[in-house]
Amino acid sequence: MFKKHHIYSVGISLGVALCAGAVFAAEGGVIRGDLSEKVKVSLAIAAGFGMAIAVFGAALGQGRAVAAAVEGIARNPGAANKIQTPMIIGLALIESLVLFAFLVCGIFLSGKI
Amino acid sequence: MHHPFTFFERYLSFVTHDNLHIMSTLFIFGLLVAAAALIIYPKWKKVSENIIPEKTFNVRTFFELIIEMIASFCDDVIGPQGRLYLPFAGTLFIFLFCLNLLGLIPGFLPPTEMWVTGTSLAMITFIAFNYYGFKAQGWAYLKHFMAPVQVAGIKSPVAKIFIFLALFAFQLLFISVELISTSIRPVTLAMRLTVNMTADHLVLGTFSTLVPYVIPIIFMLFGIFVSFVQAFIFTILTMVYISMAVAHDH
Numbered sequence: 632m633f634k635k636h637h638i639y640s641v642g643i644s645l646g647v648a649l650c651a652g653a654v655f656a657a658e659g660g661v662i663r664g665d666l667s668e669k670v671k672v673s674l675a676i677a678a679g680f681g682m683a684i685a686v687f688g689a690a691l692g693q694g695r696a697v698a699a700a701v702e703g704i705a706r707n708p709g710a711a712n713k714i715q716t717p718m719i720i721g722l723a724l725i726e727s728l729v730l731f732a733f734l735v736c737g738i739f740l741s742g743k744i
Numbered sequence: 745m746h747h748p749f750t751f752f753e754r755y756l757s758f759v760t761h762d763n764l765h766i767m768s769t770l771f772i773f774g775l776l777v778a779a780a781a782l783i784i785y786p787k788w789k790k791v792s793e794n795i796i797p798e799k800t801f802n803v804r805t806f807f808e809l810i811i812e813m814i815a816s817f818c819d820d821v822i823g824p825q826g827r828l829y830l831p832f833a834g835t836l837f838i839f840l841f842c843l844n845l846l847g848l849i850p851g852f853l854p855p856t857e858m859w860v861t862g863t864s865l866a867m868i869t870f871i872a873f874n875y876y877g878f879k880a881q882g883w884a885y886l887k888h889f890m891a892p893v894q895v896a897g898i899k900s901p902v903a904k905i906f907i908f909l910a911l912f913a914f915q916l917l918f919i920s921v922e923l924i925s926t927s928i929r930p931v932t933l934a935m936r937l938t939v940n941m942t943a944d945h946l947v948l949g950t951f952s953t954l955v956p957y958v959i960p961i962i963f964m965l966f967g968i969f970v971s972f973v974q975a976f977i978f979t980i981l982t983m984v985y986i987s988m989a990v991a992h993d994h
Contacts, residue, residue: 719973727935
């Protein structure tokens with residue numbers, strides 16, 4: 632029926648996956664005082680501009696990636712599947728850099744406003 | 745982000761906001777194991793009778809399509825040894841896709857929206873590709889982190905000392921850069937998954953609040969697309985890391 636290594640692998644994966652909860656559950660309550668108005672205004676402007684610049688750079692990069700991929704497909708339509716997969720991977724990697732910026736601007740900075 | 749509206753929190757009293765992600769993950773895990781045990785395993789026992797694909801499109805052919813797609817990616821990315829890692833990559837993809845899709849059903853939150861699930865899956869991937877690297881290559885796996893430098897034919901001992909010191913400094917630099925870039929892989933994997941799911945959920949929520957009637961269909965489709973792409977990217981990157989760890993240089 633189920634071999635030993637099936638049970639071991641399922642058990643270990645589940646164990647590792649559930650252990651991470653213990654690490655994050657121990658966050659204490661951080662008492663944050665209110666920031667002054669000037670700091671809040673600067674934070675708001677910085678968050679907005681940071682996100683816009685990140686999205687601008689990513690749009691340029693992704694446009695170039697898609698343009699190169701589509702030109703490659705136009706030259707060689709039989710290789711469409713082999714070109715499409717690295718294109719999707721490249722787009723996701725560029726997008727993850729935008730997500731770094733979103734994390735900082737949209738969640739960390741906007742959380743303090 | 746306090747959402748008291750999930751069905752699990754409302755009707756089951758042991759599910760609180762803190763362990764919602766664990767309960768949702770276990771729910772999907774239980775569903776998949778039940779599907780495997782009840783539907784797939786009885787047909788799996790008699791392989792010789794079931795090698796011919798079925799005529800109609802049912803659950804079995806659907807999963808065969810998915811596994812065929814992942815197997816072809818395994819062969820492309822990892823090479824001839826790719827099928828060894830198919831169980832791990834396939835499980836990761838199906839599990840992650842189901843976890844992501846749970847968020848699109850109204851009344852459920854995707855467990856991958858919370859940092860804990862993303863970090864756990866990324867840690868599993870990190871342990872997995874290091875383990876496969878050691879298993880495939882033994883201690884020679886650690887040579888991946890050292891610079892491939894060779895020196896030959898130096899005669900004078902003074903020059904030997906200088907070159908040895910310079911190479912040692914260079915190796916230190918190279919090893920630190922490689923270790924940092926390898927250690928940041930699970931961080932980026934987890935962050936990409938979690939923030940994508942959070943942002944997608946936010947977008948869906950915002951547009952559903954603005955135009956409650958027909959337009960959310962488009963965003964539901966977008967949500968399915970994002971769920972699929974994030975699961976796919978996680979799996980492909982896992983395969984790429986495994987292929988880089990297992991690659992033989994000869």
